[in-house]
Amino acid sequence: MxxxxxxxxxxxxxxxxxxxxxxxxxxxxxxxxxxxxxxxxxxxxxxxxxxxxxxxxxxxxxxxxxxxxxxxxxxxxxxxxxxxxxxxxxxxxxxxxxxxxxxxxxxxxxxxxxxxxxxxxxxxxxxxxxxxxxxxxxxxxxxxxxxxxxxxxxxxxxxxAGITTWSPLRRWNIGPGDKVGVVGLGGLGHMAIKFAHAFGADVTLFTTSASKAADAMSLGADSVIISKDTDAMKAAREFDFILDTVSALHDINPYLSALKRNGTLCLVGLPDQQLAFKPSLVLSNKIISGSLIxxxxxxxxxxxxxxxxxxxxxxxxxxxxxxxxxxxxxxxxxxxxxxxxxxxxxxxx
Structure with a gap:
């Protein structure tokens, strides 16, 4: 031993x-x-x-x-x-x-x-x-x-943090022309922005904190949406792919609404409570996916x-x-x- x-x-x-x-x-x-x-x-x-x-x-x-x-x-x-x-x-x-x-x-x-x-x-x-x-x-x-x-x-x-965000971005073939959202700017989220930007996607950070906007842009985000801003969230539309990195209980339904038809919301955080979603995603063939490292x-x-x-x-x-x-x-x-x-x-x- x-x-x-x-x-x-x-x-x-x-x-x-x-x-x-x-x-x-x-x-x-x-x-x-x-x-x-x-x-x-x-x-x-x-x-x-x-x-x-x-x-x-x-x-x-x-x-x-x-x-x-x-x-x-x-x-x-x-x-x-x-x-x-x-x-x-x-x-x-x-x-x-x-x-x-x-x-x-x-x-x-x-x-x-x-x-x-x-x-x-x-x-x-x-x-x-x-x-x-x-x-x-x-x-x-x-x-x-x-x-x-x-x-x-x-x-x-x-x-x-690297492979957890890399894997779903690669699985869903994220690249130039894709509109990608990243939910949360922490250990996972900042790597997701770096990779999605490197792959050529248009990247938006969803965050509850306006103070993180400048950092997100420096990491490679093209825009930032403050998720506590109801009007801004209602205006968020036509995302091809959203990677949700949050590891605490939160509402995922606004992100489902932000997806385009056939769009995908991928969860990589591991909250200690179950997330809930509304069945309205069936109306536009949206996908909820999960990915583990x-x-x-x-x-x-x-x-x-x-x-x-x-x-x-x-x-x-x-x-x-x-x-x-x-x-x-x-x-x-x-x-x-x-x-x-x-x-x-x-x-x-």
Whole structure:
């Protein structure tokens, strides 16, 4: 077993605090990473606070990791010691079902193994622990190669916020001539604007906060609609595609109204309460869709594109002892646009 130091929630109501724990013994196809940076996703907060109702404690959150490889198994040929690598939300799957064969491991029929909170397939007695920690052991098939040209601090959020927005934009073939809306300007929303703009779409941000308009334009938005403005929302029409990134309870019906005939509203946020919609969408053949992160192959394609086009997340770098304050700021929307933990500070904690 490999010793690790991390920050964990011991109960749904406790603050994250230092913890010593053990990673599983690496196998012949495993990599060991010294972790350098880890992003903070709103899903980490939902899980640490058991807001979805299935958390296992104690839990070390974190699924946006970048690190340097310190050890490789005897059967590993695609990585070597010293390489940079990333780990996202997935660390294993059954590998045999139709979704796995289609490189969509996140939809594995037998249940995907998540970066934290899952029973690891290699040892059913071990619960996976996440990236707010000093190291990680991962199967080489679920590790991602990091373009050396990019700033690692801004790369970490690409492993979740990046692929979560990339995947539906690519699935729906967003490109020049498309009118795209992005709901919410947070970790996901700011990446959605960057990608949709890079793909050549006309991009509009829907936000409750007028103060975010200037930032949205600097990120690549062509226009901004304040969603609390009833008249502005009524005037919003003929969108081909709207990507809703909000992870809190909200009304999606105004966005359905803003779609053109045959338009699509895609949900990528994970609220802890069910959203409701009116059946009027049947009158114009509109689509409500959902998308969950992306498979390993697609995530690597996203990283390669980011390397070629110099796209990273806008981040605020923090020390590990600021993580509880960062959780509160994420919930209140007070971050531009992703917190990333400098894990070097964990060693001195």
């Amino acid at each position: 490999i010793k690790a130091l991390g920050y964990a929630a011991s109960t749904a109501t406790s603050a994250l605090a230092p913890i010593e724990f053990e990673r599983r013994e690496p196998g012949s196809r495993d990599l060991v990473l010294e972790l350098l940076y880890c992003g903070i996703c709103h899903s980490d907060i939902h899980y640490a606070r058991n807001e979805w109702g299935y958390s296992r404690f104690p839990i070390v959150p974190g699924h946006e990791m970048v690190g340097r490889i310190t050890s490789v198994g005897s059967d590993v040929s695609n990585f070597k010691v010293g390489d940079l690598a990333g780990i996202g939300c997935l660390i294993d799957s059954c590998r045999h079902c139709a979704p796995c064969q289609d490189h969509e491991e996140q939809y594995c029929h037998k249940g995907v193994t998540m970066t934290y909170g899952s029973k690891e397939r290699k040892d059913t007695n071990v619960i996976s622990q996440g990236g707010y920690s000093t190291n990680y052991v991962v199967d080489t098939d679920f590790a991602l190669r990091i373009p050396s040209s990019l700033d690692l601090k801004g790369v970490a959020p690409l492993l979740c 992306g498979g390993i192959k697609e995530t690597q394609e996203m990283l390669n594109y980011c390397g070629e086009n110099n796209i990273i997340a806008d981040i605020e770098l923090i020390n590990i002892n600021e993580v509880n304050e960062a959780f509160e700021r994420v919930v209140s929307g007070d971050v531009k646009y992703r917190f990333v933990i400098d894990l070097e500070t964990l060693k001195n904690n």
